[in-house]
Amino acid sequence: MTNTENQARPIFPFTAIIGQEEMKLALILNVIDPKIGGVMIMGDRGTGKSTTIRAIADLLPEIEVVADDLFNSHVSDYDLMSDFVKNQINRGKELLTKWIKVPMVDLPLGATEDRLCGTIDIEKALSEGVKTFEPGLLAKANRGILYVDEVNLLDDHLVDILLDSSASGWNTVEREGISIRHPSRFVLVGSGNPEEGELRPQLLDRFGMHAEIRTVKEPSLRVRIVEQRSDFDKNPEACIDKFREQQIKLKENILLAQSKLPNVIIDYSLRVKISEICSILNVDGLRGDIVTNRAAKAFAAYQGREEVTLNDIKTIITLCLRHRLRKDPLDTIDSGSKVDRVVGEVIGDV
Missing domain, CATH: 3.40.50.300 (P-loop containing nucleotide triphosphate hydrolases)
Known part of the structure; x- marks a missing residue:
């Protein structure tokens, strides 16, 4: 070969x-x-x-994983660790790791x-x-x-x-x-x-x-x-080289957003507006509210900020809600116009 x-x-x-x-x-x-x-x-x-x-x-x-583990276990985060790795730690064994x-x-x-x-x-x-x-x-x-x-x-x-x-x-x-x-x-x-x-x-x-x-x-x-x-297709390496700097910059932005995310806050008044939109759209359950809050925080972190704005919500809310409006399996998914209309009524122009 x-x-x-x-x-x-x-x-x-x-x-x-x-x-x-x-x-x-x-x-x-x-x-x-x-x-x-x-x-x-x-x-x-x-x-x-x-x-x-x-x-x-x-x-x-x-990412760093435990070397002899079948589940890509994290070396220190208990939530991302298999029982085998937890047992090894409890017995005081030193864990070998590798990067994949x-x-x-x-x-x-x-x-x-x-x-x-x-x-x-x-x-x-x-x-x-x-x-x-x-x-x-x-x-x-x-x-x-x-x-x-x-x-x-x-x-x-x-x-x-x-x-x-x-x-x-x-x-x-x-x-x-x-x-x-x-x-x-x-x-x-x-x-x-x-x-x-x-x-x-x-x-x-x-x-x-x-x-x-x-x-x-x-x-x-x-x-x-x-x-x-x-x-x-003609020259993959040349194409990859051409976009290398943009790739590195985006990777850095994602890593920075991941580190910022725990500190991002969303004001109570904005959370109320999200729930009001979900209520008017008759979204079943609370999953829509929860996901929209999470996505808004992630978007704010991606923009390098630690507080969610109305614009952040407007940017991501259609992605979070449009598929939750279909009650009948025979209906088609709304393209987002219904969500946009309600968002306009509740939030208005920002």
Whole structure:
């Protein structure tokens, strides 16, 4: 095998992606605060959904993990640590660590529950007579990004498991007398084409944000996108070099936003306005309120501020609420005009 074949396939730079601002902003905010709850990206075929998602994963700084652990455990954060690592610490053992790229895990459409959650290692059970756990994709995705293309075609039962793990940050597996619980905190990104069907409203509501992308209509912009892609395919290294400074700057901004986030405040009057908008729109439950508050804080941190403004709320609220308005599974998702109208009534022009 040649050296070239051993090298990782080059990834299209995130900062080189033209347009699709909604999708890019939703991904950045979820990376700054994974507790926003992931993003559902719906749009036409061939609009760069997969390219953008892989690009954001490649952009992120490496993370430190415990070297001999199956779950990308954090060396000091108990919430991101497996029971195996906790036991090692309690016994006073020194942990070896290594640095890895942020995991980017693809869930194939035909995946089974065992492939997702993990199962018993049959080979070891037969050859050695011991029951050991074989981690699934939820374990591999811990502290990373889990991407599900065509999520609207995935079995509802698997979508439920994904959303439960994403919300709780843990995955529990009961198999053949073995009970395993491991951290599974990841940014869940789903994508799909609305022509192939929508998710049920109950499942859709569990995604933190919903980004819509459309095929670019303007001829000159389409030409720029095609040329950009051709340049990358012809000489990936030259294209990556061209955007290196922009990539570094964005990476620094994300890291700075992550460090600022715990100190960001949102005034009581703004929280009331968010809840008033949710109430007028008849959003079920309080998830919409919670996600909008989180996203507004993440956006303020991304802008380098420690206090949320009305403009921050106006920027992110459609992404947080538009998919929560559909009550009937046969309805289509509002493009955002309904949310914009109510926001205009409650907040007005800023």
